[in-house]
Amino acid sequence: MTMAMVEKGFVQVEGTKLYYETAGEGEPVLLVHGAFMTAAIWDSTVAALSDRYRTIRFDMRGMGRSKLGTTPYRSHEDMGRLLDALGAEAVHIVGLSAGGQLAAEFALAYPSRVKSLTLVAAGMFGIPETERKQADDAAFYEAAGRGDMEAALRLWTLRWLCGPGQPEERVDASVREAFAELSRAGLSGFATFEMPQLLDPPALGRLGDIAVPALVVVGDLDYDDALHAADTIAAAIPDCRMNVLKGCAHIPPMDRPEKFNGLLADFLESV
Structure with a gap:
C-alpha cells in the first residue's frame, strides 16, 4: 500500500464529525469496529484487502477521534452519510462485535446499498446472555x-x-x-457515552429479510454467548455461511489475522 492510496479526514454527519480512513481502489468494503474500540482494529484487514478493494473504516461516535456530538442518533444513518460523503453507493459491509449489530441494521435499513454482509463475533440485542x-x-x-x-x-x-x-x-x-x-x-469518551437508537422493529427478528450473501465468523474461545449468537444469526439469514475459527477469541482481526483475513478475502471474491 502506498501513501498516495490512503485518505484520512472527517465527515460531517448529524450533530458531529466522524473520523475516517480509506485505502486502496476497487469495490468498497466498509469496516465497522466494536464498542469502545477504534478503526485501528482493522489494520491487518486493510493491509490484506486494499490491493483489491477500497477499504473504508471510521471511528464511531464517542470513540477515538469521533466526538459524541448531539444525541439521540442512529449509527446506521451515520454510516449512510459517511458513504454519501465518500461517494460509495453500495458496499460490502463487515461488522465486528457490536459493529455486527450495526452492520445488520445498515443492511436492513438500506438493502440496495449492501453487496454482502460479514458478521464477526457479532453481538445482537435480544439474544440472552450467560x-x-x-x-x-x-x-x-x-x-x-x-x-x-x-x-x-x-x-x-x-x-x-x-x-x-x-x-x-x-x-x-x-x-x-x-x-x-x-x-x-x-474508551476515552466512556464517561459521557450514549448508546445509539437502534432499528425499530429490532434487527434480530428481521434477519430473514437480508437478501445478500452473508458470512458469520466466530472464535471457539469466545463467550458461549457469541457462539450461540453466531448459530442463531447464521440460521436466520437465508444465504449465509458460517466459520468457527479454532484457537481464537472475540477479536479475529488481531487474534488470528491471517486466517480471518483469508476467510474474508475468499468470501468477498466469491460474491
Missing part, C-alpha cells in the same frame, strides 16, 4: 465507573482479546499492547 458474561460486564463497568481505566482496560483486554478464562500469554504481548492502546482511545 451469567458469566454478565458478571464480567459488571466487573468491567464497576472499574470504569470508579475511574480506574487501567484496571478496566486490563479486564477488557483479557476477556475480549485473550478470551474468557484464557491466560493472557495466549496472545502475544505486542498484540495485547496494540489492542489496549486502541481500546484506551475507544
